[in-house]
Amino acid sequence: LDYENPRSLQQATLQQLRQARDPDIVKRLIEIWPRLTPPIRSQASDLLIYRPENHDRLLSALESGKLTLGQLNLDLERRRRLLRSENPNIRKRANAFFSDAGVVTRRKAIESMRPALNVEGDPASGKALFKKACASCHTIQGMGEPVGPDLTDIARKSPETLLHDILDPNAAVDPQFIAYVVATENGNFWKGIMAGQDKKSVLLRMTGGKTKRFPREQIAELSSNGLSLMPEGLESSFSHQEMADLLAFLQQRKK
16 A cells, blocks of 8 residues: 555555455554555545444544544545444544534634624735735636646635635545655655656645656655645734635636
């Protein structure tokens, strides 16, 4: 399952492991999670979520910080696998992390910025803020860099949902936008999303849209803490008015 091996071998290995019910397999998967690539993490998370016997280890890993919520693609159906468990202890522990309404990990930050929802925003000012704070990783209305999700159809979301997405990027991050760090043999570190890989190399796409290919023999370590490439803490640099302006811009319908 190590990233150094061809993707086809990793997938075949995980498929074989799925057929076993050995709890040590799940324990080992969690231990090596930082070294798993996005496609393998996605399949491994299925093993954790869709088999009730693995729920205790999954929740223990979340409680200890070995896994983060954003790594598990926790849509409603997947959350309900734990929220509606036959085991009352599993239900109680799961409810500490999420509910049917969703996953929220930065409640205080969101509450502190909630007054912005009642402020009239200026889309023109919001556009300038987008260029400054967001365009290095997102595209919208013909501007920006295609690193994170394309925001072309973001206007369909409510202001409150957008506020959550901006301030809590790790609540339910798509695995393909999880940040990876490549440490090279010469001591350099590079951070970005996994844009591709084969048996010879790994391709990272970094903030600003720049891509860099790393030959596998030059990689000392490839790892991820499961967090989005999008940073937390934007509320510290935005006033309520500025957040209202950004939300107004994002909600503009495409003409």
